[in-house]
Structures are given as structure tokens and as C-alpha cells.
Amino acid sequence: MTDPVDDATLALLVEVAGTPKPGNVDRRRDLDDLRFEAFLGGAVGARPGLERAARGTAGGAGPAVGDAFERAVRGMADRAGTNTQFGCLLLLVPLVRAAADPGRDLSPAGLDALCRATTVEDAVAFYRAFEAVDVAVDDPPPGADDLDVRRGSDAEPAIRERGATLRDVLALSADPAGGTDDDEGAGDRVPDRNAAEWTEGFPRTFRAAEWILSDEGPLADRAARAFLGLLAAEPDTLVASTRGAATAREASERAATLLGVESAGSGAVGGVDAVPTDAVHGADLDAAESLADEFVDEGINPGTTADLTCAALFVALRRGAEVAP
Template sequence: MTRRSPADDAVLALLLEVAGTPKPGNVDRRRDLADLRFESFLGGAVGAREGLARAARGAAIGHAFDRAVAGMAGRARTNTQFGCLLLLVPLLRATRSDDLSPEGLDRVTRDATVDDAVAFYRAFERVDVAVGDPPEDATDLDVRRGADAAPVLRDRGLTLHDVMATSASVGGGSNADGTDRVPDRNAQEWVEGFPRTFRAADWILADEGPLADRAARAFLGLLATEPDTLVATAHGSAVAREASAEARALVSAADPVAEADPVAEADTTDVPGTEPLAGTPPDAGAVHAIDLEAVESLAASFLERGINPGTTADLTCAALYVALRRGAEMGGGVGERTGDDP
């Protein structure tokens, strides 16, 4: 039986993520955006492979990530999968250590160095990445500074894990307009052991049918659970929360027996430093019950309003990689993983 390469599984995850449809607001095999096309994502996935393969061979996280972003940008000619690569690279390193688990990811990310942080910042010079403004006391760590931030990183001894912890902690509190901030979900994955990734991977593994369809359902389950960072950056926290509520309504309609936890739905905006909680994550049965035809109207609405849950797509891609490594097969089955060649 052919041995399965982690780098190939990572590229396949990138391809399956963009092929899944409908994924409301995102590019998929049926929808382009005004400035992003489906074929660009295919090129980005192919271009990123060398950097992903370096991560699978044990290269430093920052170097592998920067190389993957450079390859993506060179082939796609734009930013297609920056956030996906930020999650895939540590997942590949954990695979290399034969510990693709929350504990394994925690060890991998905590082992990241200052040099990894410098390489991460350098990657922002290769493509335009939509990011929010940093806190007033952290403007010298704005990722948009690129390589110019290297002296600050080195002077303070900030590792890539430190940088992600700072980004993750920005959630909670209020924006300048008084609305509650939506945290950086990708940064949260880095410092929390990838809980969203593994939860969505379980949904995909428990689901049936084509992997691209399972990915589309997992995407909606993720969006229904928490507001999307990219939507909040582009449109504000209120719009991001409204978008999640719309997704949550579709998940509830698919499985009306599954009710949201009233404690999780409670308004906590009067508690300093707390983010209002979204619905309880749906279980695998609720995700499997999602009617993708019913999601089409939401996809059209998001497209018309310019709502693009790109961070949710990043998490979906990471979940696909974990599901593939745990035996998810093309054609709707679950098989046995057969090797770890890079």
C-alpha cells in the first residue's frame, strides 16, 4: 500500500478546503470573489508544498512557514492561504514527532524560538494580510512592520509562541467604538493546543460522504460556534457575531433536538475582560445533519454583503489535515494511515 506523505496530506487539505461548497462568504469551487479566484487557491496550495515539506522534515517552524508563504504567493500571485499555513506548519511538526495531539502541539509551539518569530514577521512582507490594529501599548510589535520588527523581537527575546499569546490575548475588552473584540482564533489555536482543529476533525471523521462536503459542514459548525476573526477585522465585532448567529440558526434547523446551552448564550458583556460566548459547539450528529442545499441562501447573502469568514476556513483546513492523518479517505471512507514520508 502506498505510504501517505504528511506534506501531501497538507496540500490535499488545502485543496479540499477550497473545493468544499457552500462555505458562506468564501471562495469555493462554485464561487469566486471580486479579487480572489478558485484557481488562485489551487496554485497557492501547489506553491506552498515545499515549505510544508520542510516542516514535515523537521525544519524550524518560522523558516518553513516563511518558505510556504513565499511559494504560495509566487504561484497564486496573491494571499490565498496565509492563515491555513500558519496552522498547518506546527501540525506537520507534531506529525514529525509522531504526536499529533493537543499535548504534542503545545510542545511544538512552545519550542518555537525568537528566530521563528522574526521569520513569521518577514512573511508579512510577501503578501497583503488583513489584520487589525494592535493594542496601543504594542504598536512596535505590529506584524505589518515585517522585518523591521526584528530588533524589537530580539531585544525582548520574544518567541513565536510569545507573539501568538499576545495576539490571542487581544480578545476580550472593547474596541475603540465600544464593541467587544473578537479574538484572533488562529493565535488562540497556537496557545491552546488546537482545540477547534481537533473538534472539527472529529466532526469530519464521524461524517459521511465526500470529504469536500464534510469540510463544508465542518466550516458551518465552526462558524456557528464562534465569530470569525477576519469578519470582525473587516466589518466589526457586531457583524461577526451576527454572521455566526445566522450560521447557528442553520445548524439548529438541521438538528432541532440539539439546543444551545442557556449558560453559554448568556450575555457577559458587563464582565470586564470577557468575550460574550457563542452557542455550545454542535455535536458530530448535528454537523452531519446540516443540509448543504439550505446553506446556499446564506452563501449568497454573505457574498452580497462582503462577509468573508476566512479564519473559519483556516481552521477547516487544519481540521482536514488532522482528519486525513487519522484515516479519512477520498470517497467518503476512513482507512488506516500507512506512513510518514515527508
């Protein structure tokens, strides 16, 4: 069995190498403010934090994911010089912890148990990580202004007063009750899909890992097809945060059209389980090149979908996927 930290590092590298991933940096495309090689540096810089996740807490007292995440983010930022893989690391750290812990299981149930075991200290470390990089986030839901992640370590007193664990904090973003988007008629704002993984047992990650494992061809191409499936399934959180929910839904509808599947009226198919595997495997990457150019020109950057793709690659690698032909 390969080392979980090696697999996590490889997942970060293969994710950015996959192309086309419409709207994202890949091996053929840079964005105006973000280059391919920055992601390579971010993957290298994050490694000490991933190693911390694999070690866990001395004496087995807890998952220690908060400290590992903060270290990974700071290392990423130091080497890349910017925020390249914040969301990827938020998903990879608990996955690495689960894979490295002989007492845990790399499965939806195992990840759910690990996330529920997080502590207030994990939450405090998570907030400190926001001081290392700029992260596009929505305003907190009503009644949670004191837990706005943009406050960084200034939010520590409120976290401790509430007794909020890391999972508790992420649950606020996963289900932003009462939140609405500014776009006319857009309806409720798009939930944070990465946070939802934490509260739902990583269903998107494991479903996309199945797509990758059962697909054929180069691993980076399989990752690119899985990206399209994830984008078609649900609107992207980063697109919603930066361009509005209506644009995020439209982007998902365009991905669904490329896959030849019908959207469910919200601009997406209606979740990963509603995306047929054969539609993902049959994705036309040549046609996706045109969509990629359009998204870059329009400033549509589905970064959260890339995060989920990276997490799926990690699970696929742990289950036998290889980069060798």
C-alpha cells in the same frame, strides 16, 4: 501511512473545494478579487515550505516552523499572485512538523509542546512572511506597537530585545487584553482564533477533525458542514477585522440558526465543545447555499473559519479520512 506533506496539500485543496462555505471562495463561487484557481495555485506553491516543515531542523535543534512558514507563504504568493492561504499555513506548518517528527505526537499536548518550543528566530521569520502578502490584521494591543506584524522585518530589533518567541507573539493576538471594537455596544474585540490555536493546543482543529471523521458522504461536503459548525461556535476573526465584531457575531448567529442550535448571547454558540456533533452532521447544505449568497452579497468573508477547516481536514486525513468513496 501517507506523507504529511501530501496530506497538507490535499487538505488545502479539499478545503477550497468544499461548498457551500458561506462567504468564502469555493468550487462554485469566486469573489470579486479572488478566484478558485488562485487557491489551487497557492496550494502548489506552498509545498516547498511544507516540505521544510516536515524535514525540521538539522540535528533536531528545534521545530524550525518559522522558516518553513515564511517559505510556504512566499511560495503561495508567488504561484497564486495574492494571499490565498496565509492562515491555513500558519496552522498547517506546526501540524505537519508534529506529524513528521517521530519524537512528537499529533495531539493537543504534542502541538502545545511544539509551539512552546518555538524560538526568537521563528518569530523573526514569521514577521518576514508579512512582507510577501497583504494580511488583514487588527492593531496590536496596548504597549505592543513595536511588535505590530505589519512592520515586517523592521520589527526584528524589538522582537530580539524582548526575546519574543513565535508563540509569545501569537499570544498577543490570542488574548488582545484591553482591545475594543469600534462598533457601539460590541464589547471586547474578537480574539484571533488561529493564534488561539497556537496557545491552547489546537482545540478547534481537533474537535472539527472529529466531526469530519465521524460524518458520512464526500469529504468536501463533510468539510463544508464542519465549516458551519466552526462558524456557529465562535465569531470569525477576519470578519471582525474587516467588518467589525458586531457583524462577526451576527454571522455566527446566522450559522447557528441554520444548524438549529441556540446562540449563547454573543452571536455564537459558545465554543466548539458547545456545538452538538449531530447538528453539524445534519447541516442542510442546500439551505447553506442561500446563506452563502447572502454573505457574498454583504461582503462577509469568514476566512479564519476556513483556515480552521483546512487544519481539521489535515488531522482527519492523518487519522484515516479518505477522498475515495
